[in-house]
Amino acid sequence: MQAGSLIKKEIMLGGLNCAHCAEVINEKVSKLEEVESCNLNFINKKLTINIISDSNEEEVISKVVDIIDATEPGLDIQVICNTVKSNTKKRELILGGLNCAHCAEVIGEKVSKLDGIESSNLNFINKKLSLEIKGIADNEEVISKVVDIINATEPGLDIQVVSKEVKSQQSNQVKRESDVNKKDLIKLIIGSIVYIFGIYQIATGFESRLADLLFIVAYIVVGGDVLLKAVKNAIRGQMFDENFLMSIATVGALVIGELPEAVGVMLFYQIGEFLQGMAVGKSRKSITALMEIRPDSANLKVGSQIKVVAPEEIGIGDVIVVKPGEKVPLDGVVIEGTSMLDTSALTGESVLREISKGEDILSGFINKNALLTVKVTKEFGESTVSKILDLVENASSKKSKTENFITKFSKYYTPIVVISAMAVAFIPPILIPGATFSEWLYRGLVFLVVSCPCALVLSIPLSFFSGIGFASKNGILIKGSNYLEALRNVDTVVFDKTGTLTKGVFDVTKINAIGISEEELLEYAAFAEANSNHPIAKSILSYYNKELDLNKIESYEEVAAHGIKIKYNNDLILAGNEKLMRSENIFYSPAKEVGTVVYIAVNKIYRGYIVISDQVKEDSANAISKLKSIGIKQVVMLTGDNDKVASSVANELGIDKVYANLLPNEKVDKLEEIYKGRTEKEKVIFVGDGINDAPVLARADVGIAMGGLGSDAAIEAADVVLMTDEPSKISKAIEIASKTNKIVWQNIIFALAVKIIVLILGAGGVATMWEAIFADVGVALIAVLNAMRAMR
Structure with missing residues (x-):
């Protein structure tokens, strides 16, 4: 079926607060003959339906509305028309050649203040500026203003407004982009040769105007572009960027006759910037390599022919072929073939997984050894690989407190140091007898060189992004650096039981009939549970x-x-827990077995019970043990199951506290109790299975979804998603967060300590511009290299 043969409709269900009802609605709608596929997102209350085009659209919508009203009356149902578009338009710009972290901050801030912009995010790591343009704004006019801001702030960038074609080539872009700018390298080599010759002239005692001329030539060759940028930026009112500060410092040194030092400082500043650019380029490549799961093309099967097309061109129902060695381009169902898959790019698991006809397959997997024919179930924009890439690429929009602090700090730090530099240069010669202006001016110039906060502005976001990228490689999706930072301070982990610590696969393990046969008891239970979508009901059926x-x-x-x-064949059948038996005044015998017990009564007479058991995941005990070994103080379990089952699981796994028989809203109440008396530094994680636990996931400091591969609800509800359903990945996430945060604070302390020491020594006349240039560019380079450790 071609993409064009489906009509996509969206229905908003205002007031939908019952997760179970959402499941029932979704299941019933999916069974309509006219519906190819549907998805009810409980989190944003949106039902998306793909209707077969030769169906009566209005009739289908009417059937869907009837199902919704019958299942959950009173909802505010709004059908979103095809002509109605989002209030915002998303656009992306790639800023080729952007290597200045401070400039990126300035561009991001200015663009966010434009009238036509709803929101913006400049990701310095992948050089991508993402815009949400207000619906009422002129798209091209806003883009033009954004481009003007970029050109005014950092001239010479290669600006590309991303189209579908550019997007499909983005994965290769970083590969093609060289770490080494040959033009800059040639300038540095020429400048270095001239500078060395000038130094040789002085060292051999042949100081002359030729040596001075050589230094001037070297200065212009090496620092000409810095001076030019400084002048342009000064005209625009940007007085405190690194180009302006470096120009003032080195020109000042030239004026007081320190020619060799002025040229040397400019030369080593440019060499430092060059090496820093190479280091950032390498880190970009490393992060991109970690997330290199985007497919470049897909093999579309048209009749007996195979056509190679972009993944974006393929629609739901189309059939694609995945050859051995190729990435799976879109989510789908295998309709022909059996093969082994490498899932490591999504899950971090090195063991190959076998897949065969009838099984789901996800984009981003790599087919290893046999041809597979796949029927596509999701468009590329909704596929697993797209969602993962979008989450990782846009994680930088949710900044940590540390990043926000550094951004604010850098705004005040530079002006304060510049004012201090002026005070050092001009006040002592006036107040101190015998003080020379040239000496104190030189000390003030040292201050100027140290005043750029690039080491912090560049390395802190890079550290967090590296940590998020590395977590993704291990099958852990972290939605922002704020959550990565919060994971560092966790001391309590709260688990849901079913589907989180247990497999969520229920099996009937015992039938205890009283006065009737086991077959009759099972039949009564089956009819009672026939209209329920609960996992226990499904296991009985x-x-x-x-x-x-x-x-x-x-x-x-x-x-x-x-x-x-229910009323069945004129018999009143009750099927439920002990509460139901007591509320109906039925005399019953409590079951002694461990498991979920469904008691059955017929016409108010107790007829027995059925025991349904869930199995604990093999990984769960190891997960709890690992959490305690890394310093988690308390592990708690919240469950709607009965006390007996909950206590059995808790004892088996070594869980500290357990609360049973809880409704979803009562889980939130228990979480509130856990929060009482806690400080800001004592964070709580809640781990659930995605959809039913949405309220608790939202309340916790960090909500972690055991969402499993391709779970849309889990990816949207949680702050962190574990792609493999393994609870042991939680300790890995905490370890990555701890390591990343250590690196962040190492860089902050190191950068500030070196700068403060050099400032003090510079004011005292001990430090020269050589130490100052190390405190600026050298520290930035070391910080960037240290940040890259978060990827290992």
Whole structure:
């Protein structure tokens, strides 16, 4: 089926707060003959439907609305028209050649203040400026203003407004971009040769005007572009960027006759910038390599022909072929073939996974040894690989407190140091007898060289981005550096049980019938659970494994947190927990077995129970053990299951506290209790299975979803998503966060300490411009190289 044969409609369900109802609605709508596929996102309350084009669109929407009203009456249902578009338009610009972190900050700040911009984010690591343009604004006019800001702030960048074609080539862009700018390298070589010759002239005692001329030539060759940028920026009112500060410092040195030092400082500043650019380029490549999961093309099957196209051109229902060695370009279902898949790019798992006909396959996997034919189930923009790349690339928009502090700090730090430099240069010659102006001017110039905060502005975001990239490589998606920072201070981890610590796969393990046969008891239970979408109901129906005549069910009532009442063949059947038996005044015998127990009563007479058991994940005990070994003080479990089952699981895994028989809203209340008496430094993680735990995930300092591969609800609900459903990955996430934060603070302390020491020594006349240039460019280079350790 071609993409054009489907009509995409979206329906907003205002007031939808029942996760179970959302599942029921989604399942019922998906079974409509006219619906190819559908997805109800409980988090944003949006139902997306793909309707087969030869269907009556209005009739289908009417059926869907009836299903919604029947399942959850009273919702505010709004059908979003195809002509209605988002209030904002998203555009992206690639800023080729952007290597100045401070300039990136300035561009980002100026662009965000434009009238037509709803929001913007400049990712310095991948040189991408993402814009959300207000719907009422003229798209081209806003883009033009943005380009003017970029050119005014950092001239000479290669600005590309991203189109679909550019996007499809983006994965190769970093590979093609060389770390070494040959033009800059040639200038540095020529400048160095001339400078060395000038030094040789002085060293051999043949000081002459030729030596001075050589130094001037070297200065112009090496620092000409810095002077030019400084003049242009000064005209625009940018007085405190590094070009202006370096120009003032070195020109000042020339004026007081320190020609060799002025040229040397400019030369080594440029060499430092050159090496720093190479280091940043290498880190960009390393981060891109970690996330190199984007497919470049797809093999579309058209009849008996294979056509190579961009993944964006393929629609739901199309059939693609994945050859051995190729990346899977889109999410889908295997319709032909069996092969081994490398899933490491998404999950971090090195063991190959076998896949065969009828199984789901995700974009980003690598097909290893056999041809696979796949029917596409999601468009490229909605595929797993797109969502992961989008999350990682835009993680920098959610800044940590440390990043926000550094941004504010840099705004005040530079002006304060510049004012201090002026005070050092001009006040002592006036107040101190015998003080010479040239000596104190030189000391003031040292201050100017140290005053650029590039080491911090560049290395801190790079450290966080490296940490997020490395976590992604290990199958851990962290949505922002704020969450990576919060993970460092976690002391309590709260787990949901079903689907998180257990497999969430329920099996009937015992049937205890009283006064009737086991077959009859199972039949009563099956009819009672026939209209329920709960995993326990599904396990009973699966075990019964016979067709049910639903017309025999005369009435159906689901009693929250108790169970189900139905009228079947004129019999009143009750199926539920002990609360239901007590509320209906039925005398029953409590089960002794560990598991979820469904008690059955027929016409108010107790007829027995069915035990359903869930298995603990093999990884769970190891996960709890690892958390305690890295210093987590308390591990808690919240579950809607009964006390007996909850205590059994908690004892088996070594969990400190357990709260059972909880409704979703009661889980939030328990979490609030856990928060009482806590300080800002004592963070709480909640780990759940994505959709049913959305309220608790949102309340916790860090919500972690055991979302599994391709779980849309989990990816949207949580702050962190574990792609492999392994609880042990939580300790890995905390370890990555701790390491990243250590690197961040190493860079902050090192950079500030060196700068403060050089400032003090410079004011005292001990430090020269050589030490100052190390405190600026040298420290920045070391900080960048240190930041790259977060990727290992």
